[in-house]
Amino acid sequence: MTTQILIAGFGGQGILFSGKLLAYKALSEGKELSWLPSYGPEMRGGTASCSVTISDEPVGSPIIDHPDVLIVMNLPSLDRYESTVKKGGMIFVDSTLVSRKVQRDDVKAFYIPSTKLAQDMGAQNLANIVLLGKVLKDCPAISRDYLEEALKKVVSARHPEMYELNLKAIDAGYNYTE
Amino acid sequence: MSEKVLMKGNEAIAEAALRAGCRHYFGYPITPQTELTAYMAKRLPKLEGGVFLQAESEISAINMVYGVAGTGKRVMTSSSSPGISLKQEGISYIAGADLPAVIVNVQRGGPGLGGIQPSQSDYFQATKGGGHGDYHLIVLTPSSVQEMADLTHLAFDLADKYRCPAMLLADGTMGQMMEPVALPEETNCKVEKPWAVTGTEMKREHNIINSLYLSPEVLEKTNFERFERYAKIEKNEVRYESYMMDDAEYCIVAFGIAARVAKNAISAMRKEGFKVGLIRPITIWPFPKKAIREAADKVKGFVSVELSMGQMIEDVKLAEECLRPVLLCNRAGGMIPSVDQIISVTKELVEGGRK
Numbered sequence: 001m002t003t004q005i006l007i008a009g010f011g012g013q014g015i016l017f018s019g020k021l022l023a024y025k026a027l028s029e030g031k032e033l034s035w036l037p038s039y040g041p042e043m044r045g046g047t048a049s050c051s052v053t054i055s056d057e058p059v060g061s062p063i064i065d066h067p068d069v070l071i072v073m074n075l076p077s078l079d080r081y082e083s084t085v086k087k088g089g090m091i092f093v094d095s096t097l098v099s100r101k102v103q104r105d106d107v108k109a110f111y112i113p114s115t116k117l118a119q120d121m122g123a124q125n126l127a128n129i130v131l132l133g134k135v136l137k138d139c140p141a142i143s144r145d146y147l148e149e150a151l152k153k154v155v156s157a158r159h160p161e162m163y164e165l166n167l168k169a170i171d172a173g174y175n176y177t178e
Numbered sequence: 179m180s181e182k183v184l185m186k187g188n189e190a191i192a193e194a195a196l197r198a199g200c201r202h203y204f205g206y207p208i209t210p211q212t213e214l215t216a217y218m219a220k221r222l223p224k225l226e227g228g229v230f231l232q233a234e235s236e237i238s239a240i241n242m243v244y245g246v247a248g249t250g251k252r253v254m255t256s257s258s259s260p261g262i263s264l265k266q267e268g269i270s271y272i273a274g275a276d277l278p279a280v281i282v283n284v285q286r287g288g289p290g291l292g293g294i295q296p297s298q299s300d301y302f303q304a305t306k307g308g309g310h311g312d313y314h315l316i317v318l319t320p321s322s323v324q325e326m327a328d329l330t331h332l333a334f335d336l337a338d339k340y341r342c343p344a345m346l347l348a349d350g351t352m353g354q355m356m357e358p359v360a361l362p363e364e365t366n367c368k369v370e371k372p373w374a375v376t377g378t379e380m381k382r383e384h385n386i387i388n389s390l391y392l393s394p395e396v397l398e399k400t401n402f403e404r405f406e407r408y409a410k411i412e413k414n415e416v417r418y419e420s421y422m423m424d425d426a427e428y429c430i431v432a433f434g435i436a437a438r439v440a441k442n443a444i445s446a447m448r449k450e451g452f453k454v455g456l457i458r459p460i461t462i463w464p465f466p467k468k469a470i471r472e473a474a475d476k477v478k479g480f481v482s483v484e485l486s487m488g489q490m491i492e493d494v495k496l497a498e499e500c501l502r503p504v505l506l507c508n509r510a511g512g513m514i515p516s517v518d519q520i521i522s523v524t525k526e527l528v529e530g531g532r533k
Contacts, residue, residue, distance in 0.1 A: 020184075020356075027184055027358055035184070035356040039210060040294060060442040061435075062355050065516055153184075 002055040003141040004064045008081055009073025009094075011048040014128035017154065018071070019050035021132065022142065024150035026054040034062035047076060054142070069139055071131060073097060073114075092135050094127060110138055110178075117172050126169040133173020144174070182358035187326040187348060190359050191282055192217035194327035195254050198334040199366030200280070201228045202253040204242040206235060208261045209294040210350035211284035215256065236261040240268030240281075247277035247343075248387035250374030252334055252367055256282035258350075259300050260291055262308075269343060270309030274389030276373075276404065278337035280330070281315070282346045284353040285485075287512035295512025296350030298434060299486035304347050305463040305493070312401050314408050316344040316415065317463040319433040323357035329460070331362045336415060338369040340407050347462065349485065351435040351514070417460035418469050422448070426455030428527055429473045431494050432483035433459045435514060440483050443520035454524055462490065470497035479527045480504040483515055503530060 005022060009015045016037050026033040031054050038049040051064040070085045071092045072078045078091075078098055085091055090108045096115035114130035121130075136144045147170065155163045185193065192214045195203070203218040215232070222228035229246075233239035239255050246253040257265065262283045272279050285300050287293040304317045316336050318329040326348060333344040375385045391397035419437075422444060423429065432440040437458040447454045457473060459466050470480075479502045482491035488506045495504050507523035509515045 023184055023356060027182065033358065036351065037354055039350070039354050059357070060445070061439040061517065062351065062357075063435075063439065063514060063516075065518070 001141065002053065002057070002059075003069065004067045005052045005054070005069040005071065005142070006049060006064050006067035006081060006084075007052070007071040008047070008049040008077035009128075011046045013048070013073045014125065015048040015073065016050050018128045018132050019052045020154050021129075021150055022052045022054070024153045025146050026052075028146035028149040031055065032057060032059050034059045036062040049077070068141065069135070071135060073128065073131065075100065078102070090139055092131060092138075094131050096127070110134060112173060112176050112178070114173060117176065118169060121168060121172060123165055123169060126166065129166050129169035130173040130176075133170040134176060135173075136170065137174045182360050184356050185323060185359050186213055186354060186356050187320070187323045188213035188284065188353040189217050190323050190326040190361070191256070191330045191346065191348075192221070194330040194362055195280065195334070196221060196225070197362050197364045198252060198331045199364075200252040200254050200334065201225060202246045202251055203229070203255070204231050204233050204239040204246075204253070205255050205257065206233055206239055206261060208258045210286060210296070210353045211256050211258050211282065213353070214282065214284070236264035237268065240265035240272075243279050243281075244268055244272050244275070244277065247272060247279040248275070248375050250367075250371035250376060252278075252280075252338075254280045254282065256284065258284050258286045259288050259297065262300060262303070266303075266309035269315070270311055270313060271389050272343045273309070273313035273315070274311060275387050276341045277343070277387065278334075278341055279343045280333045280337055280346065281343060282330075283348065285347065285349045287510065293512040294350065296352075296435060296514060297485050297510070297512055298349055298436065299489065299510065300347065301462065301484070301486060301489035304345055305465070313404070314342070314411075314463055316340070316342065316411060317347050317461060318344065318417075319347050319460060319462055320352055321434050321437045321458060321460075323352070323355065323359045325460075326352060327359050327361055331365075334367070336411075338367050338371075340411055341373075342404075342407065342411075347434075349434050350512075412464040415461060416464045416466050416468070418466040419456075419458040419460060420469065421456040421458060423455035423457065423473065425453050426473075426476070427453040427478050428455070428481070428524055429477045429479070430454060430456045430481045430483055430520070430524065431459070431470065431490065432456065433462060433490070434485075436483045436485055439515060439517055440520055443517045443524065446517060447521055447524060452524070452528060459490075462493075465493045465497065467493075467497040470494060471499065474498040474501040478502060479530070481507050481520070481524050481527055483507045483520055485514060486510055503527065
């Protein structure tokens with residue numbers, strides 16, 4: 001099985017970090033994967049996206065034209081990528097930052113106020129991780145297995161305290177009910 | 179092979195170079211290869227004999243490479259397209275002085291300052307000269323982060339073996355993407371370098387590194403001798419991947435990121451019953467002419483998939499000797515052909531064949 005995940009939002013929201021966490025999780029599971037960032041002059045506040053492909057077989061193209069799973073953290077990203085999602089695919093939306101609903105009825109949409117939940121935790125910059133917790137819960141192709149191993153690899157060694165906080169943020173998203 | 183780690187392509191090149199015994203790096207930052215320079219800046223000063231130097235320009239960096247190469251040490255520079263153009267004079271000198279060195283080009287769209295998104299439009303520059311005079315580079319084209327590491331290692335070995343500069347021709351996608359990679363073991367140069375300038379200790383004649391020959395007879399001789407070596411490279415070092423070619427009726431030719439997209443297109447087309455295969459050149463100089471020529475006897479046509487206005491297609495046409503039609507499927511300026519585009523052009527070829 002191959003799962004193509006596109007994560008998109010503003011630069012500075014941790015879009016690439018979310019992708020890295022998924023990539024390291026796949027590596028820990030012994031799966032094949034690719035991680036491709038958008039790169040460019042954009043910095044904090046600009047648009048950022050990250051394409052992660054996870055597969056049981058060697059990954060062909062790392063470029064994702066039609067994602068199985070779309071994770072969006074701002075309105076421009078939903079506007080831009082909603083139509084590209086595969087029929088039957090899933091869209092995860094940070095409903096604190098994106099006011100509108102998904103318009104397609106041939107995809108499954110999930111809403112979670114991840115920015116607000118992160119703020120309530122006193123960790124506004126972990127909204128991306130809260131959102132990812134929701135994905136781990138509701139997306140059958142991406143389980144919670146090996147999350148701890150992956151998190152240890154992506155959290156900077158200089159900030160070990162961030163490990164626990166990230167786990168808490170994952171749980172906040174994982175246990176959230178709409 | 180070690181345990182797999184996740185790395186960006188640019189970092190995999192840098193780490194593989196260090197493991198190949200490269201202790202000298204000279205460069206100048208440019209997107210999309212800056213992670214390579216940064217990795218070297220971080221690691222080299224901590225290694226015994228390690229020298230990292232960010233030169234004041236690309237021209238300066240390549241001439242530092244020329245200098246170190248003359249001492250027989252493994253040495254590398256890297257840049258992206260506009261920076262590689264600046265290095266061409268130095269590359270020609272290194273080729274003219276018969277020195278091994280590794281040059282990395284993580285290509286971006288051009289011409290001119292162009293853009294920073296991935297491209298393959300330096301194919302002509304890499305394979306047909308680039309600088310002045312009669313010379314070639316051995317040009318290796320990675321198609322995965324694993325190959326970014328493996329081919330970097332190979333580039334050092336081949337450069338030493340044949341005493342000529344080798345180029346790793348990647349693109350922005352390959353440089354920026356992360357994939358699991360098993361890093362190569364630590365090795366070093368296995369070739370004796372009696373020509374290197376290492377100090378005579380008053381025990382031998384001076385070695386001279388030079389590319390200036392004012393006598394045309396002598397200069398001609400160096401050219402002929404160099405091309406005898408090139409003939410050996412063409413005979414021994416052609417590398418390519420043949421993918422689903424056994425029963426193929428249509429052959430896609432693509433390298434680097436284009437080959438990755440092509441594989442997705444092939445698996446989609448195979449599901450529809452089209453027998454499509456891929457020849458992926460891993461060396462573009464020497465070009466896998468024989469593989470293409472042999473495919474021409476079996477297939478009905480070729481599609482050259484490129485991130486350029488159509489450069490490799492000329493080599494495909496020369497290799498298949500006009501036996502079959504060759505269509506171009508391309509994007510330029512930093513854009514990448516999609517799976518849908520490759521399928522559509524390949525179907526054009528199928529339709530054309532039925533007429």
